[in-house]
Amino acid sequence: MFFRNSLALFFRIVLFLFIPFCAYGYPERIISLSPVLTEELYVLGAEDSLVGCTIYCSRPAEAKNKEKVGTVIEINLEKIISLKPDVVLSTPLVSRKSKEKLKNLGIKIIDFPAAKNFSGICDQFLELGKIIGKELLTGDIILKVKDEVAAIKKKAKSLPNLKVFVQVGEKPLITAAKGSFINDFIEFAGSINIVKDSKDAYTRYSREKVIRDNPDVIIIASMGIEGVKEKEIWQRYKTLEAVKNNRIYIIDSNLFCSPTPITFVETLNVIVRILYPNYE
Secondary structure (H helix, E strand, C coil): CHHHHHHHHHHHHHHHHHCCHHHCCCCCCEEECCHHHHHHHHHCCCHHHEEEECCCCCCCHHHHHCCECECCCCECHHHHHHCCCCEEEECCCCCHHHHHHHHHCCCCEEECCCCCCHHHHHHHHHHHHHHHCCHHHHHHHHHHHHHHHHHHHHHHCCCCCCEEEEEEECCCCEEECCCCHHHHHHHHCCCEECCCCCCCCEEECCHHHHHHHCCCEEEEECECHHHHHHHHHHCCCCCCHHHHCCCEEEECHHHHHCCCHHHHHHHHHHHHHHHCCCCC
16 A cells, blocks of 8 residues: 555656646546546536536536536537537447537547446546546546455455346346446455356346346346336246345446446445445
8 A cells, every 4th residue: 555655656746747737738628428427527626627518417416507418329519519619528329420520620529438347447537537637636536446446355255255136227138247347346345246158248138047047136227117117027036045035126327337436436335235234
């Protein structure tokens, strides 16, 4: 810990001494097409530079008051142009055609690939920090977050392994497999994700396979009324250990499916306490 903190201090001094502030040229007008990136801009204190975001950018609550430029898929090009952004922070969900139109108009687009796991979440956050001139702050936050995750993982090693199934979609039934940050939640908490053979981070699954694997715990990412209905459906399968022991849980999909580094740790703590109610 001492070495890591000392190393962070060293890099802060180097940046301060050798990088002239006049060379930064950071954007002053930003449009975010990602709820996660919008939330991270607030975490980094860059909300005043945020001039527009999507209708799904609702965290923190103040983001709801920003100018809206469409959804995470369909964007209003005229609205974006009228806001005169220095940069638009985009994702693969936004159509290539729309992004090309903005580029042809001289608007800078920066694409952020979807973060697949905890490491990817941290990398994305660090990249955002570089773009807006918050390298030192993002570095400090990531160091703290990684230390907290390491402490949880160390303590979780002494906990009994539980078999867990995570449902993130219905009709078809979708689950999170290896390579996803939802899988990281389960493994970092000391348990086992029953879906481990898929090449994809998110994959279709069947109730028959779940019954065969017989998880100790089932976690459902909230889908409104559908989440409640899904729990009721699972409760019909009386042979499941999760049903026998009343261990089917519904968790807020906002935290579960689109975490920042900070909310990753918060959600990891929630998962640990769901899996191990007596965890201290």
